Amino acid sequence: MKSASDTWFDEAYYQRYYFDKKTSVIDPEHAERLGAFVCSYLQYLRVPVKRVLDVGCGIGLWRAAVARHFPDASYHGVEFSDYLCGRFGWERGSVVDYQAHDPAEPFDLVICQGVLPYLNPSDLKLALRNLGRLSRGALYVEA
Incomplete structure (x- = not known):
């Protein structure tokens, strides 16, 4: 099995699966x-959240919820798709090997939703290890 290629996630992919209500696979x-x-x-558990990393952020559906619940937190979106990075201003990167600009400062909340099914087993192991390294407080992973 091969991990997803960056050519898969072009404008046509997102038009079909995210922006066209007839074929969309997401429910906002x-x-x-x-x-x-x-x-x-996380608020109930009293986990302080000041820095949020959303790896594979897509069109940024988590951004509004994070802003509403943690208005003082910074939200950083990382995306594999060149198209989405250009459209939304995300940082280009992969869950497999993304490194924070300041590795000494892990994120309080790391979000990884809808990404892992696109990885082969060896990349999945690297991604899970990387997610643990990036997070110091909470990690939401959808598998």
Whole structure:
């Protein structure tokens, strides 16, 4: 099995699966409820959240929930798709080997939703190890 290629995630991919209501695979209301749940749970646990990393952030569905629950937190989106990086201003990177600009300062919350199924087994191991390294407080991983 081969991990996803960066050529898969072009404008046509996102038009079809994210922006066209007839063929979309996402439900923004679901993303909002999930984001509210995760953020509320972290507030309940009294996990301080000042720095958030969303790896594979896509069109940025988590950004609004993070801003609502943690208004003083910085949100950093990292995306594999050149198209989305250009459209939304995300940093280009992969969950497999992304390194924070300041490795001595891990993130309080790391989000990785809908990314891992695109990885082969060896890249998956690297990604999980990397996610643990990037996070110091909370990690939301969808597998």
